[in-house]
Amino acid sequence: MAEHELIIRLDTQLDANEARFIKKLTTLRTRLSPRQFFKITITHNGSLLLLRLVASIQAVDSSRILIQPFDPTLLNAIDEAVRASGLELVSSKSEGSLQVSIPPLSDERRKELSNKLVVLTDQHRTKVRFIAAKGRKGIVELLNDGSITKAQHDTLHVKVDVSQARSIAGIDAQARKVAGLT
Template identity: 35%
Template sequence: MTAALERVKHELAGVRTGRASVSILDSVHVEAYGARMPLNQLASLSVPEPTLIVAQPFDPSQLGAIEKAVRASDLGLNPSNDGKVVRIPIPSLTEERRKELSRHVHRLAEEGRNSVRQVRRDANERLKKLLKDHKISEDDEKKGLDEVQKLTDHQVKLIDDVQKKKDADLLGK
């Protein structure tokens, strides 16, 4: 269940909110040294301003490849290369794009909730099988089912909280 929560948090961190965050570049991979490498392994990423990310490559010869990879990503970013660093301005989001991203956030959160519920289903089935095989008592099964439900409710609440926070960032509420 915790894995589902962490996956949702990780996926939501990659959703742009109009504010610069290096985590939005987690999905960017650069063709370098004969392989596809994550951007954060080729450059130092920083956020000097709320709407700007700066990528300073460890190897200056990779400037062009980094700029090309960021431009080719589906993030809608337009990087510029000044010979030393790649500057990646984060454009403000339109209201329509914010609503679209909000729907995407809701979808990701629902997938996370479904994953948690699937874990609950699997655990409940295991408990019922143990009862059927006479390895636990009915009281133990009842306690187990209650405990699994409490954990499920807690994880779903945490996912809801993460979703609400991301929605607030997106929609400015």
């Protein structure tokens, strides 16, 4: 039973690492999604308000977002908040709405994004190897305390290797998908 729990814990940690990687890929901003605007706050009458609670946020296409405030007087505050968000987007106001887009990628910006992708991918691949190493250590501890046999030990090592390879392949597939967009 302990070996089963170890593999479940290992796979859960690897899946969580891959999910964090996918979430961090959105910071590379090769596409826009309304979710990228969910944590932006605006200041209105001295109060901080979440953008998503005071405006409709819709994807026009993969590189443009349309923000329509429920109260048109918030348009300037929303524009300021988007510009201050650090997302490095271009915005333009028209007819009570704000259109936000990704600026065209220069060669320099494309190289910068590519380098960030490499670093991010390497960090998460390293985390996969660390998680797998912890799993292997746990297997040895189970063997040493007599909880599993040598045959179970060998089988579990293979399962850890397969889980590690699956997780790294998933990270690499996501990175290739983003690399095609930069």
